[in-house]
Amino acid sequence: xxxxxxxxxxxxxxxxxxxxxxxxxxxxxxxxxxxxxxxxxxxxxxxxxxxxxxxxxxxxxxxxxxxxxxxxxxxxxxxxxxxxxxxxxxxxxxxxxxxxxxxxxxxxxxxxxxxxxxxxxxxxxxxxxxxxxxxxxxxxxxxxxxxxxxxxxxxxxxxxxxxxxxxxxxxxxxxxxxxxxxxxxxxxxxxxxxxxxxxxxxxxxxxxxxxxxxxxxxxxxxxxxxxxxxxxxxxxxxxxxxxxxxxxxxxxxxxxxxxxx
Numbered sequence: 001x002x003x004x005x006x007x008x009x010x011x012x013x014x015x016x017x018x019x020x021x022x023x024x025x026x027x028x029x030x031x032x033x034x035x036x037x038x039x040x041x042x043x044x045x046x047x048x049x050x051x052x053x054x055x056x057x058x059x060x061x062x063x064x065x066x067x068x069x070x071x072x073x074x075x076x077x078x079x080x081x082x083x084x085x086x087x088x089x090x091x092x093x094x095x096x097x098x099x100x101x102x103x104x105x106x107x108x109x110x111x112x113x114x115x116x117x118x119x120x121x122x123x124x125x126x127x128x129x130x131x132x133x134x135x136x137x138x139x140x141x142x143x144x145x146x147x148x149x150x151x152x153x154x155x156x157x158x159x160x161x162x163x164x165x166x167x168x169x170x171x172x173x174x175x176x177x178x179x180x181x182x183x184x185x186x187x188x189x190x191x192x193x194x195x196x197x198x199x200x201x202x203x204x205x206x207x208x209x210x211x212x213x214x215x216x217x218x219x220x221x222x223x224x225x226x227x228x229x230x231x232x233x234x235x236x237x238x239x240x241x242x243x244x245x246x247x248x249x250x251x252x253x254x255x256x257x258x259x260x261x
Contacts, residue, residue, distance in 0.1 A: 006070075007205070007208040007209070007210050008041070008042060008067070008210055009042055009070075010204075010205045010208070011205035011206070011208065011210045011211065011214065012104075012210070012211065013041070013042050013044060014194065015134075015142075015192070015194060015249055016041065016042075016044035016045070016103060016104055017044045017047075017048070018192040018193075018194060018249075019103070019104070019132060019190060019192050019249070019251055020044050020045050020047075020048035020049075020103060021048055021052065022190045022192070023045070023101075023103060023130075023132045023190060023251070023253055024045075024048060024049060024052055026130070026188060026190065026253050026255065027099060027101055027128055027130040027253075027255055028128055028255070029049065029052075029053065029056070029099055029101075029128075030053070030098075031053045031055055031056065032053075032055050032056065033053070033056055033057075033098035033099060034056070034057045034058075034059070034096070034097050034098050034099075035049055035056055035057070035058050035059070035097060035098065035099045035100075035101060036058075036059050036060075036061070036090075036092070036097040036099065036100045036101065036119070036122060036123075037049070037058055037059065037060035037061070037101055037102075037103070038061060038087045038090075038100060038101065038102040038105065038115065038119060039061075039062055039087055039102050039103070039104075039105025039106075039108070039109070040060030040061060040062045040067070040068070040071055040082055041062055041064075041067050041071070041103075041104075041105070042067050042070045042071050042074075043060065043070065043071030043072075043074050043075065043080075043082065044103065045060075045101060045103040046058045046060045046071060046075065046080050046082070047074060047075075047080075049080075050076045050079050050080055054076075054079070055079075056079065057079060057080075058079065058080040058081075059080075059081055059082075059083075059092075059097075060080065060081070060082040060083070061082070061083055061084070061085040061086075061087065061090065061091075062082070062084065062085070063084065063085070063086060063087075064084075065084055068082045068083065068084050087102070087105070087109050087115040087118065087119075088109065088110070088111055088114045088115050088118060089118065090118045090119070090121070090122050092122045093122070094121055094122065095121075095122070095123065095124040095125065095127075096122050096124075097122050097123050097124065097127065098123070098124060098127045098128070099123065099127060099128050099129075099130070100119035100120070100122060100123045100127070100128075100129045100130070101130050101131070102115070102119070102130070102131040102132070103131075103132050104132055104133060104134060104251070105131075105133075106131045106133050106167055106173065106176075107133050107136075107165050107166050107167040107168060112166075112167065112176060113176060113179065113180065116129065116176060116177065116180040116182075117180060120180055120181070120182060120258050123258040124258065125258060125259060126257060126258065127257070127258045128255055128256070128257060128258070129177070129180075129182055129255070129256055129257075129258055130253065130254060130255035130256070131173060131253070131254055132190065132251045132252070132253040132254075133167050133168055133173060133251060133252055134168060134249060134250070134251050135168055135169070135170075135189070135249075135250040135251060135252055136162040136163055136165040136168040137163045137165075137168055137169050138163070139189070139191075139248075139249065139250030139251070140162075140249045140250065141247040141248050141249060142194070142202070142247050142249065143162055143213060144163075145232065145235055145236070145247075146206065146213050146232065147161040147162060147163065147213070149228060149231040149232055149235060150213075150216055150228060152231075153224070153227060153228055153231060154224070157216060160212055160215075160216060162212055162213065168252070169252070170187070170189075170252060171187065172252070173187055173252055173253075173254035174186075174187040174254050176254075177254050177255075177256040178256075180256075181259065182256025182257060182258065182259075183256060183257040183258075183259055184256060184257045185254065185255070185256040186254065186255050186256075187252060187253065187254045188252075188253055189250050189251065189252055189253070190250070190251050190253055191248055191249065191250045191251075192248070192249055193246050193247070193248050193249075194246065194247055194248075194249065195244055195245075195246050196244060196245055196246070196247065197244050198242050198243070198244065199232075199233050199236060199237060199242050200242075202232070202236065202245075202247075203229060203232060203233075207225075
């Protein structure tokens with residue numbers, strides 16, 4: 001039986017690992033800095049940070065006990081540590097980090113404005129506060145294909161379509177960053193491609209109950225699940241034999257400079 005962290009890794013974690021290096025470059029992280037990883041999940045960003053900058057100290061925080069345990073198992077001893085906690089009430093002193101980063105998590109935080117204020121508080125003056133969120137509206141092909149077919153099969157699924165996810169469209173993160181009083185705000189898209197080895201490599205993670213799409217599959221009868229699977233197979237393979245294929249994902253990333261406190 002898969003654990004929740006393993007199921008997440010097979011579904012969205014592999015995308016997180018792909019986008020992390022580009023996000024780190026956009027955020028402008030430098031060698032020797034102390035970085036806070038907000039919503040650390042299974043540790044994709046922390047791992048990428050210490051691989052790129054071995055001298056950096058990374059502190060990760062996430063509300064999931066299981067995700068934190070998974071991340072800590074993968075962490076490089078002495079350079080990275082993870083702890084359970086709430087992005088809306090960070091347990092760190094003012095101005096204690098050079099960077100506060102949030103990879104693919106801002107839209108899951110109940111009060112993102114409060115989380116941004118906390119990230120700004122714990123970042124030193126002139127330090128950087130940044131975040132990335134998937135474009136669930138139209139830029140995340142893996143999920144867009146799924147929801148297009150799920151809604152076409154059953155229009156009642158439309159309200160659950162992840163295109164309605166908050167903060168996933170151009171300009172929305174930048175607006176929050178400006179409202180939080182961060183300076184020199186920049187927003188840009190990042191795109192990555194993921195190669196799927198087969199249709200099952202794409203489909204099976206949806207059957208593990210992870211996220212809104214997984215919950216949708218879990219709610220279906222056996223017949224409806226089979227119909228959705230068949231639709232997606234035709235959409236991805238065009239009626240031909242099973243084969244590898246590539247899907248693209250876009251994320252919107254934002255960064256801003258913390259002013260004095």
